[in-house]
Amino acid sequence: MTTRAVVVGASGYAGSELCRWILDHPSLSLAGVCSRQHAGQPLGAIVPALAGVTDLRFEPIAESVLGAADLVFLALPHGAAAEVVPLARRSRILDLSADHRLDPAWTYGLVDWTGPELASASRVAVPGCFATAILLSIAPFCAADQINGPVCVAAATGSTGAGASPVGATHHPERFANFKAYKVLGHQHGAEIAAALGRLGRAPTVHFVPQSAPLDRGIFATTFVPVADADAAPGLVAEAYARSPLVRLRTESPEVRHVRGSAFADLAIATAPGMAVVLAAIDNLGKGAATQAIQCANRMIGLADDTGLRRAAATP
Ligand SMILES: NC(=O)c1ccc[n+]([C@@H]2O[C@H](COP(=O)([O-])OP(=O)(O)OC[C@H]3O[C@@H](n4cnc5c(N)ncnc54)[C@H](OP(=O)(O)O)[C@@H]3O)[C@@H](O)[C@H]2O)c1
Numbered sequence: 332m333t334t335r336a337v338v339v340g341a342s343g344y345a346g347s348e349l350c351r352w353i354l355d356h357p358s359l360s361l362a363g364v365c366s367r368q369h370a371g372q373p374l375g376a377i378v379p380a381l382a383g384v385t386d387l388r389f390e391p392i393a394e395s396v397l398g399a400a401d402l403v404f405l406a407l408p409h410g411a412a413a414e415v416v417p418l419a420r421r422s423r424i425l426d427l428s429a430d431h432r433l434d435p436a437w438t439y440g441l442v443d444w445t446g447p448e449l450a451s452a453s454r455v456a457v458p459g460c461f462a463t464a465i466l467l468s469i470a471p472f473c474a475a476d477q478i479n480g481p482v483c484v485a486a487a488t489g490s491t492g493a494g495a496s497p498v499g500a501t502h503h504p505e506r507f508a509n510f511k512a513y514k515v516l517g518h519q520h521g522a523e524i525a526a527a528l529g530r531l532g533r534a535p536t537v538h539f540v541p542q543s544a545p546l547d548r549g550i551f552a553t554t555f556v557p558v559a560d561a562d563a564a565p566g567l568v569a570e571a572y573a574r575s576p577l578v579r580l581r582t583e584s585p586e587v588r589h590v591r592g593s594a595f596a597d598l599a600i601a602t603a604p605g606m607a608v609v610l611a612a613i614d615n616l617g618k619g620a621a622t623q624a625i626q627c628a629n630r631m632i633g634l635a636d637d638t639g640l641r642r643a644a645a646t647p
Contacts, residue, residue, distance in 0.1 A: 346406030460619025489546030549587030594622035
């Protein structure tokens with residue numbers, strides 16, 4: 332028996348990526364896709380990569396459509412997602428926006444660090460893309476209470492992180508062949524990171540510098556974690572992810588092209604006395620959005636985390 336999934340916002344980057352993965356999933360069926368402006372049109376006409384893969388047509392965002400689903404994925408801008416929740420109240424909801432990540436009534440779906448509560452959750456807030464890469468890097472040390480000072484992070488993202496609607500700062504000529512920082516020490520994921528670490532243990536201060544990289548997909552995070560016992564750090568990270576099928580530990584630097592279009596998070600660790608440096612690469616639309624949501628859904632319906640998600644990136 333399959334679980335019926337509906338994706339709201341399927342014309343966007345995160346929503347269309349959800350559709351790509353759900354259409355290939357052995358236990359989920361894509362029962363519907365919703366849009367404000369494309370109702371009646373084929374999904375493949377608006378997302379050409381999905382043409383020939385599905386005959387589904389967009390439907391309006393209506394209670395009759397959402398109520399027929401077992402799982403409703405909300406891939407909508409912040410604010411818009413919260414407005415749709417009442418229309419999906421009879422279904423289990425996974426919200427990819429920031430609307431519910433700080434709401435204690437919702438389960439925070441950082442799946443590798445979430446306990447059995449995910450299995451029975453009916454409201455899941457899927458973590459942000461930067462937050463995912465950074466939390467995967469810091470969490471092993473926080474949970475083991477091994478951090479003894481402020482953590483510093485520089486993390487670069489590709490342009491799809493800003494969504495499909497063009498705005499000046501994400502315009503191709505502004506991003507192509509360029510590299511810069513933005514929202515220095517003031518990114519909105521800071522509060523989300525602090526809250527998630529607080530649930531794991533004694534949350535350190537985290538200084539975060541986001542950067543814009545000339546990539547379409549991918550996040551690369553470099554995280555400096557002050558630790559008392561640096562020699563123990565690699566073992567701590569390896570133990571933390573021993574049962575995480577979609578977290579791979581690398582001996583060399585992770586590379587965004589090795590996770591591009593995949594569900595994997597690649598981590599590597601280097602140490603110096605008093606310091607652990609964690610390097611992390613994820614696809615912002617994969618582990619940073621759609622595939623983390625599907626990993627949560629797998630837990631919610633009693634499947635192994637990596638069901639339908641163990642697929643290699645296409646390289647080079
Ligand atoms: N992009 C990423 O890497 C990423 C990573 C993690 C989380 N997220 C989160 O996922 C959500 C979707 O992001 P995205 O990058 O996919 O954005 P996007 O490409 O702009 O797509 C969002 C979709 O939502 C629909 N929409 C826009 N405004 C709406 C409104 N006021 N009411 C209802 N529907 C509306 C649009 O579809 P129609 O016009 O067809 O209705 C649009 O295609 C955001 O909350 C974002 O923060 C994104």
